[in-house]
Amino acid sequence: MSSQSVLFDAPGPRTVARHRVYSVVTVVALVALLGLVVWRLAVTGQLEYRLWEPFVTPRYIEALLVDGVLTTLSMAGAAVLGAVVFGLVFGLGKISHRRWISGPSFVVVEFFRAVPVLLLMIAVFFSWGITRGDSGAYWSVVVALTAYNGAVLAEVFRAGIAAVPKGQGEAAFAVGMSRTQVTWIILLPQAVKIMLPALISQCVVAVKDTSLGYAVAAPGLTTIGRGIYQGFQNQVPTVIVLAGLYILINLALTVLATWVQRKFVGENNPIALQTVDSGRAV
Amino acid sequence: MAVNAVLENSDLVLVAFGYTLLLFVLAGIGSLLLGSLLAALRVGPVSIMRRSVSVYVTLIRNTPLLVILIFFRIAGPKVGLRFDFVDVTIGEINLNAVFTACLVGLTVYTSAFVCEALRSGINAVPVGQAEAARAIGLTFGGAMGQVILPQAFRASLPPLTSVQIALLKNTTVAGAVGVFEAFARMRSLTNDYTTQTYGIFLAFAVIFVVLVEIVSFLSLRLERRWKVAR
Secondary structure, X not given: OOOOOOOOOOOOHHHHHHHHHHHHHHHHHHHHHHHHHHHHHHHOOXXXXXXXXXXXXXXXXXXXXXXXXXXXXXXXXXXXXXXXXXXXXXXXXXXXXXXXXXXXXXHHHHHHHHOOHHHHHHHXXXXXXXXXXXXXXXXXXXXXXXXXXXXXXXXXXXXHHHXXXXXXXXXXXXXXXXXXXXXXXXXXXXXXXXXXXXXXXXXXXXXXXXXXXXXHOOOOHHHHHHHHHHHHOXXXXXXXXXXXXXXXXXXXXXXXHHHHHHHHHOOOOHHHHHOOOOOOOO | OOOHHHXXXXXXXXXXXXXXXHHHHHHXXXXXXXXXXXXXXXXXXXXXXXXXXXXXXXXXXXXXXXXXXXXXXXXXXXXXXXXXXXXXXXXXXXXXXXXXXXXXXXXXXXXXXXXXXXXXXXHHOOHHHHHHHHHOOOOHHHXXXXXXXXXXXXXXXXXXXXXXXXXXXXXXXXXXXXXXXXXXXXHHHHHHOHHHHHHHHHHHHHHHHHHHHHHHHHHHHHHHHHHHHO
C-alpha cells in the first residue's frame, strides 16, 4: 500500500519498533507454518518421487492439460456463451414494460439464482444425460451452469442498462426512436462496455463450477485428478497440482478483466461496485 | 403425484436438510469470525500481515470449493490432518470426521469472501469516522473494534448476505464428498425413483428457494433496523 491509510496514523518511533516486532513474529509464524507443512509432507512420505512421478510423465501431463484443462475451458466457455444469451433474454425480459414478459422473467431469474447448481446438474443428468455417456455428462454440466450463470448475468445486464446515463435514453426517445430501438441501438452497446469486466469475472465462477461435474462423472480437470489419485494413491500431490492449475487459469482471467476494465471502462465501474464477488460456487 | 418419493421419505429428507442447515449455520458463524479477523489484518498497519492475508484470499478465491473439500476430506488424512476426534450424534444426525472436514473446508472457503465483503464495507465507512477515532486517541485495534468494524458490518450487510446465501447453496458440495445432506439425498432419491426426477428436483429446489428467501428476509429486516439507528 503506497498511500497512507486513514485507518491509522503515520507511526512514531515506538510504533515503528512495535510494528517491526509484529512483522518479525508474523514472518517467524509463517516460516514455522511452512516448515510444519513440509515436515508433515516429508514424515508421511508425500515428497517421495513415486507420488509426484505422474506429473512429470508426458502421458499424464497430456491427460491433465488436454482432457483436463481444455475440457474444463470448453465447458466453461460453452456455459458462458449460453449464459450470455440466457441473461440477455431474461435480463431484458425483466425490464420489459409488458407484465406478461417481465413477470415470468423475474420468476425464472430468481429461481435459478436460488437453486444450487448441483441439484440442477443432477436433475438434468438423471432425466436426460445418463443414457448418453460422456457427452451426456458434459452437456448436463453445461446446461446447469448456463442456467445459473445466465440468471446472474441477467442481473448484470439489468444493472448495466441502468448504469447508462439517463440522458442517453431520453435523447433517443426525443429524436423519435421506439422503445426497442432505444434498448438495442443506444442502451445495450454502451451497457456491454460497462459490463465486460463483470462478464469476464463471471467466467472465473464458471471455470470453478465446472469442477462440480465430478458429481456426475463429467470430464474435466477435477475428474482427471480423481482418476490419477485413485490410481497412484497420491491424493496430496494431486490436490496441490489441481489447485495450482485452477488458480493459474483464474488469475489469467482476472488479469484480463482488470486490463479490459482499464482499457474500456475506467476506474469507476458502477457494476463492479455493485456486484461484490460472493463466491457463489454453486 | 410426482413428488410421492419426497413425501414417502419425508423423514430422510428432513434429516438431510438438518445436515444442510447445520453446515450452513456452523460454517456461517465460523466464516464470519475468521473473515473479520482476516479483514482487520488485511487493512492493518503491518505490511507483511496485509500481504499474507491478500495471498491467502487470492489463492482460496481462485480454487474451486470442491478441490478444497477434497483436500480436507481425502488428502488431509494422508498427512495427519484428521478430524476423527469428532463424533457427536444429535437425534438422527451424526457429526463425524467427514462432516467436520467439510465444515472446516466450507469455513475456510467462505471466510475469504467474507474478508473481501468486509473490506469493501470498511472502504464505505466515512473517512471522518476514522479520523475522529484517531483524534480521540484510539489505537488501531480500538478504532477498528469500536468505530470502524461495527459500521463496516452495517455497510457490508448486502454483500455479506450474498456470501452467506452462497454458503447455503455451497453446502451441497459437501454432498458430493460424502455428507448425506440435501444434495446427496436428492441424488439417491432420483436414483431410486427414476420416473419422478422432475418432481423430486422441484421439491428440493423449492425448499432451497424458501431457505434463501428466509435468509434474505432476515437480512433485509436487520438492514432496515440498522438504517434507523444510523
